[in-house]
Amino acid sequence: MDQRDLWAPWRIGYIQDAAGKAGGCFLCKCIQQPQKAKENLEVWRTGSSIVVLNRFPYNNGHLLIAPLRHIGGLLETSDQELQDILVQVKKAQLLLDQVLKPQGYNIGINLGRCAGAGLADHLHIHVVPRWNGDTNFMSVCGDTKVISQSLQELWEQLVSAAGKADRPGAV
Numbered sequence: 001m002d003q004r005d006l007w008a009p010w011r012i013g014y015i016q017d018a019a020g021k022a023g024g025c026f027l028c029k030c031i032q033q034p035q036k037a038k039e040n041l042e043v044w045r046t047g048s049s050i051v052v053l054n055r056f057p058y059n060n061g062h063l064l065i066a067p068l069r070h071i072g073g074l075l076e077t078s079d080q081e082l083q084d085i086l087v088q089v090k091k092a093q094l095l096l097d098q099v100l101k102p103q104g105y106n107i108g109i110n111l112g113r114c115a116g117a118g119l120a121d122h123l124h125i126h127v128v129p130r131w132n133g134d135t136n137f138m139s140v141c142g143d144t145k146v147i148s149q150s151l152q153e154l155w156e157q158l159v160s161a162a163g164k165a166d167r168p169g170a171v
């Protein structure tokens with residue numbers, strides 16, 4: 001592991017959980033439960049894609065953008081779907097800029113478990129805000145309980161900001 005990588009020990013529970021529950025796709029669960037947006041940390045959705053806060057974040061404000069269809073890779077997307085997903089990536093960055101003011105981002109896709117995909121069967125793009133020195137902060141203060149509490153607060157902030165700013169990508 002490179003020294004610049006984030007260290008996220010709480011993710012091991014997620015990885016073990018994902019491995020043990022073949023077929024249990026949390027993105028599809030979110031997609032099928034629009035009435036439980038808060039519980040599922042859904043920030044918004046469009047006709048083709050959904051934006052959710054990662055429950056097991058690499059960093060504060062870590063968003064996942066996924067197609068509504070349960071497809072595993074880029075090759076299965078339609079051009080329209082892919083365009084919609086990328087527009088949501090842009091809107092996610094705009095929203096995070098506004099709410100959290102990060103100094104940088106990691107935006108990327110892990111395809112396949114060997115490439116680090118915790119959920120290999122449902123394509124998703126990670127949008128991870130970064131701050132100078134955040135690695136040190138997270139390794140000292142990164143605790144599952146603290147993170148999950150701030151997730152609900154952050155969800156409120158993001159949904160509120162998204163609502164004010166012409167609700168990005170509202171259906």
Ligand SMILES: [Zn+2]
Pocket residue numbers: 025026027028029069070071121122
């Ligand atoms: Zn799925």
